[in-house]
Amino acid sequence: MRAPIGHFDTATPAPECLDELIRPVADAVRRWHGSLPAERIVYVDTEPEWADTATFVEHYGRELLEQSANCVVVAAKRAGETRLAACLVLSTTRVDVNGVVxxxxxxxxxSFAAADLATGETGMEYGGITPIGLPEDWPVLVDAAVVDLPYVLVGSGRRRGKLLVPGKAFAELPGAVVLEGLGVA
Incomplete structure (x- = not known):
């Protein structure tokens, strides 16, 4: 299979390579029920040392910068309680934590959740957190610009490998809320 975006040596429908995915992501792919079939989620094997966006696009295609999204975990506090949420924005923007979120x-x-809290609660590696496979009771805030893209490159739950996902699939994730202006320049 050829990857729908980027320049990757291998691209495999996620349901065909569940062994390459960490448990929460593999479980989410197994029980996928969105309007798009799970086979449209594509796993691409990548080098972990190239996982950060700037290095990644140098190796796999500069056009990916405009087609990549970052998933960050946010800790929201009120009355002594902390609630975790995920935010998905294009890589060319930053999350409006103090406003929209x-x-x-x-x-x-x-604020952004501490790395050990984010990895402990998601079961994913820092630098590879993806909105697919997050705890189902978490809000997943998705910038509208992400949903508008035909395909989006996101983490796979670990630093090795990425997922290529149709943008509109993110709007169908458990707890997803699509918001205008979540990502700001």
């Missing part, structure tokens, strides 16, 4: 989650304060 804080208001959407009804928090007094919101």
């Amino acid at each position: 804080r208001r959407r989650l009804g928090a007094r304060k919101a």
